[in-house]
Amino acid sequence: MSETYLGGRPLRRYLTWYGVASFSLLLTFGSIMGILLPNHVQALEFARWFTGPDAGVDLAELSRLKDAVAGGATATAEEQRLLGLLGRFDAGRAQALSLVTSLGLAGTMLAVPVIGILSDRTRSRHGRRTPWILLGVIVGAVFLAGVRFAPSIAVLALLWTICQVGLSAAQGPLNTTVADRVPQRMVGTASAVGGLGTFLGGILGAVLCGALFARLGLDLYLVVAVLTVAGLVGFVLRLPDRPSTELRIAPHRWSDFLRGFLAPLREHDFRWVWLARVVLAFGYQSSVTFSFFMLQSYIRPALSAAEATGLVPLLTLAGLPGTLVALAVSGRISDKVGRRKPFVVGASLLMAGSMLIPLLSPTLTALFVQTVLGGIANGMYLAVDQALFIDVLDKDAAGRDLGVASLATNLGQALGPILAGQVVVLTGGYGGIWALAFVLILLAAVAIVPVKRVR
Template sequence: MTLERTAQTVEGVRRRRLQLSLMVNFFLLMALYSGVLGVLLPNQIAALDPANKANNLALLFAVTSVFSTLTTPIAGALSDRTRSRWGRRSPWIAIASVIGSICLFGVSWMTSFWALMVFWVMATVAYNSMQPAMTTVIADRFPPEARGVVSGIVGAGMTAGLTAGTVVAGYLAGAQVMAYALFALAIAASCLVFVVINRESSSADLPARPFSWIAFAKGFWISPKEHPDFAWAFAGRFTVYMGYQAIAAYMLYILRDYIGLSDGDSNIAIANMAILTLICLVASSLVSGWLSDRYQRRKPFVFGASLIMGCAMLAPLLLPNMTGMWIYAGIIGLGYGMFMSIDMALMTQVLPQSTEGDEGKDLGVLTTAVNIPQIISPVMAAVLLYLFDGDYSVIFIAAVIFVFGSALCVMPIRSVR
């Protein structure tokens, strides 16, 4: 795989600085996603139309995720073709983050559901134009044998961000404009600093790649027959996020309508649960990444993570109260932290061999395994709630099936141990 076309592999102080910068960026991006999608938007949507909150939330996730799914691989492919003195990835990271943050701040002022959706869609498109470029930095600048460590560090940042964002949003839910502004400013500032202190080699002198819309579209099809490991990795990531997103998207409403908490108590509860998850996530991510590199194994960790996550989802079924939710919060942290820390390293090692510098596009395709569940799982959950008369336990049952299924998808992968 051609990984050193525009940026040489980093070593020493530059590597440590890049690892830390990636961790901070992904921490803030995941904090933004979890805080906005898990707390701020559900609260805002419920306030605008309480009777239709579940359906409207599902519609919002579905529409915005369609745009995310289309944007991510296209932006990844375009970043592969970008020619500038700032390199291929940096312009996308800097410009898209600023545009996304402007749109995100606009969401906080919207007083109708459809206006809110328009601004959130624009923010989502911008952030999903930035994310594949940032993810591809790992493939660009780190050798395969070192990606477990960086994946663990970045995974710890991502998982901690998912928790921290929920905590911050939960406590600031009553100060809507301030909460949105905080997330928007943080990610924009972090991305701008990132491109300055981790200067990418110029791509201006690289030969321009021929461009055809037909060839461009065909390039997004990666044959499962020719690249079975890529297909199995895609399927494993897809199914685990189908289960995880179905619960995460409705967590605030689960606490209110399944556990029986008030609106105010549910905002505090989701924040406090996130603190427990944070502790488990960080410990699991760092230890898993280190062990994965030490033994040069990826599959056992991803397999085990899926089983642990499935067990966590059983707790609220057996104990439909806050005790069950506390157990869920702790165990899901262990499983999801392990999964995220190793999954990124696994993804970079199943990419099709490329002589064209298509790593950004291919990683963008893999990212759709996260985005597509964001379309399907909330809609699936809304349909299940309708069919089972608002019984949230059916969402947990469906999630367990998907997450256990993910473990089976890892086993056929041959090129990674």
């Protein structure tokens, strides 16, 4: 069994490096999902739709023309032709980005629970989790470097899927170390530290790419790969696990494996917490997937691609103060009062309400207000939701249960872009995405109510 850090310097060292490792992983996802993939997809789709003399079209000007025509202005025949191309391009890039992100998440959704079960059964002189953390980050980094050179949407989707599976294979066992090594009284605090690293990684990844994209372009994929490896390797070197070579495990049978995979969902409380996370991730991912495109095609006045690249990290950064306060306070208060449900329900309700603001006011100001409120809600949720899962899981199969918990996030995140992309195609715009997110996240709050074993 892994060493439990009861307090003092060992626990502080663990919390520090757990936060660093979480930060480095989400640095990747924040920079790739928020900046690099949307820019990469947009460039590939632009080259597909705007060819020859149309290759020099200014998308921002064309979007402003679209708004003017919607307001009653008359377009020439040439302008109508370009607006038709814009409509097909907008639908094409939304579908392409939803395909790339959803395939990556679908691969993760299938792989992570399996890796969780396998890590529970791993016997090695480096422990149960370390081999999977190292293997996952190496595979992820190699294929992330390959994504840089993807010449088409199909190749981009394939390489990013393998990369995301690798990184998530590292993230699952990393998160399981909380259950392995942290005493119950500190689980909420450890979850808050991981949530803080996760959030800061996502934000600073977007800021890094927003600041450097004009200079480095898609070469930023390579920079991010190196930073991710550094964080995870630092964790395993500074916090070596005890050997698990003497671990006693039952003989492996595929029938038992499949039953074990589904076992957590047969438990009442785990099932409801799992469903709540699916729905919340579904709604949240629907709203954030197309932020880069919304800045160019939803808000008024529309921005250029360069302006949107610079504003995406600033938009994300606006939610930082509220998230930091919520993360710092919620996990500790939750541990102190011994309650989880009110925090998760409250976070879900606040996040749902924030989705109505851009729906009612399609402006840049409204997006900033939504980000601030959503940041507070996300901080509260990140601090407590993982602790809630740990409270209801089977301690003897923590890797399996947290792998299935990760499946909830990945399932919701995989479905969100698909549905959001179809909303754009069917409605010709992005407004319906905010209404969809509001309804789904509201359902996530309702799903927590039936949980009985945890208050």
